[in-house]
Structures are given as C-alpha cells and as structure tokens.
Amino acid sequence: MSPDGLWSIGELAEQAGVTVKTVRFYSDSGLLPEAARSSGGHRRYGADALDRLRTIRALRTLDLPVPDVERVLSAGGDGAGGDGSDGGGGGLAYEALEEVVADRLRGIGTQLSALRWQEAALRLLHDCPPEERAERLRLVGAVTVPPSTDALARFWRRWLPPRLPAAVRAAVVEQAVPQLPDDPAPHQVLAFARLHAFVTGPCPGGVVRDDCQPAAHRVDEGYRPEVLYLGLAEAFALADPVLRSGRPPGAGEELDAFVGAYAAARGVRDTGEFRWGLSRVLAGDPRIDRYWELVTVLTGEPNPGVAHEWLSDALNTTLQ
Template identity: 65%
Template sequence: MWSIGELAERAGVTVKTVRFYSDRGLLPEAARSAGGHRRYGPEALDRLRTIRSLRTLDLPVPDVGRVLDREDTLEDVVDGQLRQLGSQLAALRWREAALLLLQDCTPEERAERLLLVGAVPAPPSTAPIARFWRRWLPPRLPAAVVSAVLEQSVPQPPADPTPAQVLAFARLHAFVSRDCGGGEFTQPAAHRPGGGRPAVLYAGLDEAYALAAPELRAGRTPHAGQALDCFVSAYTASTGARDTPDFRRRLAAQLAADPRIDRYWQLKAEVSGPSEPTAGAAHDWLLTALRTETAQAA
C-alpha cells in the first residue's frame, strides 16, 4: 500500500492532484492507516494514469468519472466532445471573420458593421430567420410543406465564413428582425384569405423552381417551356382555375403587384454563394418568362 505522497511520486503528479481526484471520488482509496492517512494500492496508479490521459484531452471531470465507472463508453464521451469542439471552432471562425470585417473598413463603416455583427451570436443561429418564414407563410400549412420551404429558404451559416458572408448574414438577421406589420412585408395575394389552397401552391412552386434552376445556372434568358408551365400550373391547381391566355395575363399582373422581398434573396445568395439559385431568383426568372410570353401574345 502507498501513501498519497508515494502514489503522487510514482505517477509524476503533485499530492494536491491526487487529493483532488480522491475528493471527487475518481480515485478511491484502498484503506486508511492507523493515523487516518489514505493508502492506495497498485491499481490506483493505473487509474490515475487513465484519469490524467482523459484530462489531457480536456474531458470534464464528470465525464471522466462516467467513463471510469462505465456509465458511458469512451466512444460516446469522445463523440460528445467532438460535437462541442466543432461548435467552439465554428464560433472562433465566425469571430475571426467578424474581426477582419471590422478591421478592413472606414471608421464610418466600422460603426455600422459593429452594430450589425454585434446583434448576431457566435456561432450564428438561424432561429430568427426561421421565425420570419413562419410568420410570412400562410397559416395552417402542413408541417411537411413548412419544413420544405424552410430548408430551401433559410441559409445555413458557412462553416468557414468570409468577412463578406458574415456581413451578409448580419444584414439578413437585421432584415428578418424588423417589424413585419406592413410595407415590404405585406403578405402576397396567395397568402391572404381566399387566395386558394396554399399547400398545393407551394408544392407546385417547389417543382417549378427546381425546373428553372438549371436555366438560371446556364444563364439562359427567361422563356416559355416546361418550367413556366409548371409555374402556372401551381397557381391553377391551387385556385381551381383553367390555364388560359387570359389567366396567364391576370396572373402576371397579380404577381407583378405582389409585395417582394428581393433584398432577402439577395442576402441569402451572398451568404450561401452563387452555386445554387435561390427560390427568389427562380421566381423572378419565371415571372419574367410569364410577362414576356403574355406581352408577345398581346
């Protein structure tokens, strides 16, 4: 049996370290001397070395205890630490890009950017953007439709953002955090009572936007075709109307008069990058194709 000092010497640690782990139940003593001093057996040395190895990886003391007591496997604890470390690294990368953004600008720009960036946590949360869309969408949409719209519309913060992406996300955060009582946030006609069946509309629009995306990526001028027909069909199916030249003219006029959130889609594209067209860009392309077609027919 070893005294606390002998165990500390064999393990290459201080007596204070041994006492710390003993007091927290990680290093049980084997016995007590006649004078009440702690005594440890050889197994304590192996256990202490394991504790030191786990603590070197910065595992919290409670996690170390669960591993030693076999309440959690080492694999589970390591997985949890990797997730936590990933979040910390994302926050550090975001902070670095934000600092670079504030460094490389004029004093006037710095004051504005500081207010924008300071309102966004690190790592940033997409919850305010999702709340914006839940307010913007028509009420009582099926959960699956809402989920699909959010997936398409809410940009995920880049894992390794540039200063420009940090600024765009901060501006997007400010955009969706404003009052939605009117102006550019007024609901489109399809969102209002009597606007048809929004669930059918959004399912059809999702398909139309997917068909328009290759046209946008290729840089083609808006034109009639399958994507436009699918776009119009989304509105006819949701309202029970027939696809006629007159319906297309009225639809083009209605959509042209609808409130727009172009600024939102512009900022989303700046955050996500140009590789994939936004739903807003697809909508604009299809609306232009519709207006061109109706103008030519007239």
C-alpha cells in the same frame, strides 16, 4: 510500493509524475478511490491506482470534464472494458468513452465555428472604411456567436399562410432558411448580419406585417396555398439547372410548372388570359427580394427567391 502492497499518496504522485495536490483532488472528486487509511489517517492506494490515475490524467488532458471522466470510469466498473478486459485502460468502459469523446468533438466543433465567425467578423470591422465601422459593428453585434438561423425560421413561419399543413410548412422553411458556412468570409458574415436585421426588423416599406403577404396567401383570394407551394417546389427544382446554366428567362417546362402551380392553387386552367392576370398579380405583390439577395451573397447558390424572380421574368417575357 510498501510491504502491504499499498501506495502512500506521495508515492503514488511520484510514480505518476503529478503533484500530491492533484492526487488529492481526484480522490476528493471520487475518481480515485482509496484502498485504505493508515493508522495515522493517511490515504493508501491499491496496485491498480497508478493505471487509474494515468487514465484520469489522459482523459483530463483531452479536456474532458470531471463528470465525463467519472462516467467513463464508473461504467468501467472493476476495470473490465467494453470487450471484457481492461487492456491496461485503468477501468475504461469503451462504449461510454466513445460517447463522451463524440460529445467533446461536437463541443469543439461548435467552439471552432464560433471562433471562425468571430475572426471573420473582426476582419470585417478591421478592413472596412472607418465611416462604415459603427454600422457594421451594430449589425454584427446583434447576431449570436456561433450564429443561429432561428430568427429566419421564425420569420418564415410567421410569413407563410396560417393554415398551411405542417409538413408543407416545414419543407418550405427548410428550403428558405440557408445553411451557414462553417468557415465564413467577412462578406458572408455581413450578409448574414443584414439578413438577421431584415427578418427581425419592421416589414419592408413600413407597412403592417399582415399586409406583407402576397395575394396567394390570402384566403379571400381563392388560393389553396398548400397546392401552390407543392407546385412551386417542382417548378423551382426544374428551374435550378436552368439558373445554373445562365440561360435568360423564357419559355420552358419550368415556366409551365410555375404557372401551373398558381392555376392549380386557384382551381382553374392555365390559359393565356390566366397568364396575363397572374403577371399583374405578381407585379403587385409585396416583395422580399432583399431577403433572397442576401441569401445569394451568403451561399453563392441559386435559391427559391432567385428562381421565383427568374420565372416571373420568364412569364413576362413570353407575354410580350
């Protein structure tokens, strides 16, 4: 260091093991303030500049953007850390550092998720028979990376009854929209791509979307959908362990809760006559079985659609 206690830009760069260009860049970015200028207009840096430069380099090595580095250093003020001392941190503010590191971790997580989906999608295309490659490419190419379930949520908001209370609607959508795997296998990527195509395509069978609604969604049928969906949630919860056990469809409290949900929604009693009528109504309802089949492939877990199908079969079994 010079007799005046200041570094030249070359001296500082040499001590830090970086190039003069790097020091100049950080100075011009406002990350590394100059202490003074020489009589010839050359930059001069104070004794704390070396620690600050090393801190900047450490943060940049972690790929933190320059604005985030500036945020950490600026919040650190004159070098005091979050505990009142700099600890050799070059003016680190530890609370700000924790926040930007957390943000960076979230960003890396998103990038890793995207890479895993891309890898699985590429394997899907690489390993499939040549005659299927064009169709799979079209399906996979329609999905963003990393994938989003927004289209699935929109499908359910559009498909559910319009007057359903917001809290009930949100609960149904949350249950119906699957969680995507962090590290998908190729078959799961294909299942999600087909699921995305299903919810963004025309209504099954080419009918008008309004005609895709089951009877319980139509006001003129006398149903109270909010009562139905609250009751169905209970029935599905009861059916979950039964489905996992592999028990064939039949009588039980889960079936009683299922039929009871439809009866309560109509404001009638659960009778044998009602069960016969309900069986006929369910058999005639529009189906979205394909949605639930793909969700099963995607998650490998029981879901409301599987539960509804099992309970419908249980109803028919008990009526035979």
